[in-house]
Amino acid sequence: MALLEIKGLRAKVGDKEILRGVDLTVNVGEVHAIMGPNGSGKSTLANVLAGRINYEVTGGTVRYDGKDLLAMKPELRAREGLFLAFQYPVEIPGVGNAYFLKSALNSIRRHRGEEELDAMDFMSLVTEKMKLLGLEESFLGRSLNDGFSGGEKKRNEIFQMAVLEPRLAVLDETDSGLDIDALRVVANGVNTMRAKDRAIVVVTHYQRILNYITPDFVHVLVNGRIAKSGGRELALELEKRGYSWVDEAAPGPVAAGP
Amino acid sequence: MVTKAELEEKYSAPQEYKHGFVTDIEEEFAPKGLSEDIVRYISEKKGEPGWLLDWRLRAYRHWLTMKEPKWANIHYGPIDYQDTYYYAAPKKKPANYNEVDPEIKAMYEKLGIPLQERAALAGVAVDAVFDSVSVATTFKEKLNELGIIFSSFSDAVKEHPDLVRKWLGTVVPFNDNFFAALNSAVFSDGSFAYIPPGVRCPMELSTYFRINAANTGQFERTLIIADKGAYVSYLEGCTAPARDENQLHAAVVELIALDDGEVKYSTIQNWYPGDKDGKGGIYNFVTKRGKALGRNSKISWTQVETGSAITWKYPSCILQGDNSVGEFYSVAVVNNRQQADTGTKMLHIGKNTKSTIISKGISAGHGQNTYRGRVQIHKGAVNARNYSQCDSLLIGDKCGAHTFPDIEVNEPTAQLEHEASTSKIGDDQLFYCQQRGITPEDATNMIVNGFCKKVFLNLPMEFAVEAQKLLAVSLNLEGTVG
Ligand SMILES: Nc1ncnc2c1ncn2[C@@H]1O[C@H](COP(=O)(O)OP(=O)(O)OP(=O)(O)O)[C@@H](O)[C@H]1O
Ligand SMILES: [Mg+2]
Numbered sequence: 004m005a006l007l008e009i010k011g012l013r014a015k016v017g018d019k020e021i022l023r024g025v026d027l028t029v030n031v032g033e034v035h036a037i038m039g040p041n042g043s044g045k046s047t048l049a050n051v052l053a054g055r056i057n058y059e060v061t062g063g064t065v066r067y068d069g070k071d072l073l074a075m076k077p078e079l080r081a082r083e084g085l086f087l088a089f090q091y092p093v094e095i096p097g098v099g100n101a102y103f104l105k106s107a108l109n110s111i112r113r114h115r116g117e118e119e120l121d122a123m124d125f126m127s128l129v130t131e132k133m134k135l136l137g138l139e140e141s142f143l144g145r146s147l148n149d150g151f152s153g154g155e156k157k158r159n160e161i162f163q164m165a166v167l168e169p170r171l172a173v174l175d176e177t178d179s180g181l182d183i184d185a186l187r188v189v190a191n192g193v194n195t196m197r198a199k200d201r202a203i204v205v206v207t208h209y210q211r212i213l214n215y216i217t218p219d220f221v222h223v224l225v226n227g228r229i230a231k232s233g234g235r236e237l238a239l240e241l242e243k244r245g246y247s248w249v250d251e252a253a254p255g256p257v258a259a260g261p
Numbered sequence: 262m263v264t265k266a267e268l269e270e271k272y273s274a275p276q277e278y279k280h281g282f283v284t285d286i287e288e289e290f291a292p293k294g295l296s297e298d299i300v301r302y303i304s305e306k307k308g309e310p311g312w313l314l315d316w317r318l319r320a321y322r323h324w325l326t327m328k329e330p331k332w333a334n335i336h337y338g339p340i341d342y343q344d345t346y347y348y349a350a351p352k353k354k355p356a357n358y359n360e361v362d363p364e365i366k367a368m369y370e371k372l373g374i375p376l377q378e379r380a381a382l383a384g385v386a387v388d389a390v391f392d393s394v395s396v397a398t399t400f401k402e403k404l405n406e407l408g409i410i411f412s413s414f415s416d417a418v419k420e421h422p423d424l425v426r427k428w429l430g431t432v433v434p435f436n437d438n439f440f441a442a443l444n445s446a447v448f449s450d451g452s453f454a455y456i457p458p459g460v461r462c463p464m465e466l467s468t469y470f471r472i473n474a475a476n477t478g479q480f481e482r483t484l485i486i487a488d489k490g491a492y493v494s495y496l497e498g499c500t501a502p503a504r505d506e507n508q509l510h511a512a513v514v515e516l517i518a519l520d521d522g523e524v525k526y527s528t529i530q531n532w533y534p535g536d537k538d539g540k541g542g543i544y545n546f547v548t549k550r551g552k553a554l555g556r557n558s559k560i561s562w563t564q565v566e567t568g569s570a571i572t573w574k575y576p577s578c579i580l581q582g583d584n585s586v587g588e589f590y591s592v593a594v595v596n597n598r599q600q601a602d603t604g605t606k607m608l609h610i611g612k613n614t615k616s617t618i619i620s621k622g623i624s625a626g627h628g629q630n631t632y633r634g635r636v637q638i639h640k641g642a643v644n645a646r647n648y649s650q651c652d653s654l655l656i657g658d659k660c661g662a663h664t665f666p667d668i669e670v671n672e673p674t675a676q677l678e679h680e681a682s683t684s685k686i687g688d689d690q691l692f693y694c695q696q697r698g699i700t701p702e703d704a705t706n707m708i709v710n711g712f713c714k715k716v717f718l719n720l721p722m723e724f725a726v727e728a729q730k731l732l733a734v735s736l737n738l739e740g741t742v743g
Contacts, residue, residue, distance in 0.1 A: 053692075053696050054695070054696075055692050056688060056692065057688075076695070077692065077695035077696055078695040078696075078698050078699060078700050078701075080696075081695065081696050081697055081698040082698045086696075087696050089693065089696075092693070093687075093689050093690050093692075093693040095690050095693070095694075095707075095708060095711070096684075096711065096712075097708065097710075097711025097712050097714060098707050098708060098711040099711070102707070103694075103697070103699075103707070104697075106699055106703065106707065107694075107697035107698050107699055110697075110698040110699055110700075110703075111698045114698070146711070163697065167697070167698075
């Protein structure tokens with residue numbers, strides 16, 4: 004079943020058209036990797052899916068679980084199970100990690116018609132997930148991402164994902180800035196999330212993480228369009244030959260940008 | 262999707278002022294305007310002794326020589342002191358709670374103020390000031406057993422004239438400033454508390470101020486004394502009906518702590534702030550000061566200021582006793598056209614005196630928020646220490662935050678530390694929260710509460726919950742997250 008269907012998606016940031024006709028279908032149970040050069044529009048795609056303001060959709064459609072994703076408010080998308088692990092997680096001083104996550108979880112549970120978790124149940128859920136990601140207990144008491152190291156922020160994103168159990172997770176360069184051990188822990192966290200009814204989209208520059216999280220498909224985004232798609236081996240090929248090779252090999256005419 | 266413009270619109274949308282109703286009871290007014298006759302009228306109405314009338318008259322005559330202060334960062338039209346009623350009282354003066362006018366009882370119930378003895382459950386003793394007079398004091402007898410005096414100011418003048426005479430004006434003299442002089446001349450009522458040596462007051466004492474009548478100024482006077490080794494925590498709350506004219510509120514609060522004594526004073530100020538265009542609202546010009554007179558004594562102010570069109574208020578501490586401690590914890594919120602100029606003064610006189618200032622200003626809509634602080638270390642205040650932290654949070658880009666910290670050190674052994682920050686709730690923060698399923702309103706609420714946490718921690722529990730709710734109402738953020 005198609006969980007996400009993107010057709011001819013175009014989007015502008017400011018005056019600049021960044022996405023210039025993206026087509027992508029992600030079925031439940033699949034893991035997709037999106038690679039591509041700096042500035043090609045990977046984060047833009049992730050932000051457009053999540054509904055960030057100032058990202059103006061100028062064409063195309065996105066269906067999520069059969070519904071018109073672009074018509075939903077960002078918080079509704081999240082409650083419907085769309086999760087974005089941010090490339091640059093935001094710091095919110097004064098707001099406790101645990102408090103934030105509990106509010107998020109309960110808003111999603113309310114939306115699903117489930118009972119809100121009380122502090123006790125929440126703690127036992129969270130403790131289990133923290134072990135999975137090798138996080139210290141003290142982590143919960145700290146302010147959200149406030150003063151976290153780059154690696155801690157990334158771990159926190161995956162920890163939140165593990166607690167919120169989304170249906171579609173988009174991980175934007177979660178592997179960047181992680182040391183080898185952290186990479187393994189985070190990849191392991193993502194792998195335990197792989198499930199028949201869930202899909203994961205991994206945005207990355209490095210095929211290294213794909214050694215741990217084996218994707219079913221690999222796509223290359225160049226200049227706002229998916230220039231090439233393939234299997235696991237495409238990532239290895241890219242690592243050897245770089246992106247310029249894809250540029251040249253791009254199938255079909257690429258419409259000239261404005 | 263919520264755009265920034267929509268959010269800003271929402272924040273500056275007319276706020277719902279829940280306490281804006283008017284109670285329909287018969288009130289008795291003094292003639293409009295201010296003169297020596299009015300001062301005499303008020304004093305006579307209250308059956309005051311000669312010394313107090315003299316004191317009022319001296320204050321009045323001094324006031325005539327003074328000018329309204331203009332140094333604060335607030336802007337308002339001229340106040341016509343002759344166009345105000347200086348005394349309004351319910352016609353039927355009750356002898357005890359059962360005789361309180363049912364309309365007034367109903368009003369306090371509507372406000373959620375526990376006036377009745379059965380409010381023992383709430384654990385709060387309340388003195389309620391309705392316009393100019395105190396309508397009921399609960400728990401009086403229970404407190405009497407411990408030797409604690411808690412009554413309206415007028416009753417204290419009658420029942421404990423020596424105590425009142427001994428302390429009145431010792432912290433805020435009648436000639437202290439323009440508004441304090443005005444208050445000293447025409448104050449109509451207020452609360453009085455005295456905690457005898459060694460007694461820890463077992464419950465929060467509370468005053469609830471309410472301006473009901475139109476064109477009436479409220480000038481209450483509060484005097485609280487913690488004798489040696491005594492402790493008291495005092496709460497003050499206030500509301501007023503929504504009216505189109507501005508109403509003047511010029512209160513004076515004096516706190517005194519003797520050796521090892523402590524007074525903790527918490528305020529939730531929710532006077533009517535005016536409408537979204539700045540029409541109406543209370544002009545709040547208040548002088549609050551505590552004197553840590555004895556050794557090891559402590560004065561602690563906590564304030565949550567969400568109301569009033571104009572706030573001019575600097576709860577201060579005179580740290581006279583050696584080892585005495587002063588604290589000021591403040592949250593001040595301005596939205597729409599509200600203006601606040603608030604802060605504190607810490608005067609270190611005794612040795613080893615210590616003060617802490619935590620000020621959190623939140624500005625939204627077109628609100629203007631000013632922190633004004635002064636830390637003064639006198640010569641001889643050996644090892645005095647001060648820690649100040651002033652943070653401002655901006656919501657939207659039409660509001661303003663200003664800080665004027667001022668430090669004067671005349672003692673080389675003093676240690677001072679000052680931190681300040683200004684932050685803005687960013688779109689990226691809101692989006693991050695939204696991406697986790699949290700609405701922008703709830704996210705803002707969460708960020709605001711996180712910002713104020715250090716201050717709220719100092720409020721008694723029930724008050725902290727109340728303060729959080731009030732903040733959400735003031736910023737139009739009533740959401741679903743509990
Ligand atoms: N707010 C913005 N205003 C103007 N241009 C922007 C904005 N955000 C992104 N862009 C531009 O859009 C283009 C695509 O950016 P995007 O972040 O999507 O790239 P990316 O593929 O994620 O790159 P990277 O691999 O470096 O993360 C870039 O040229 C970037 O400068
Ligand atoms: Mg990116």
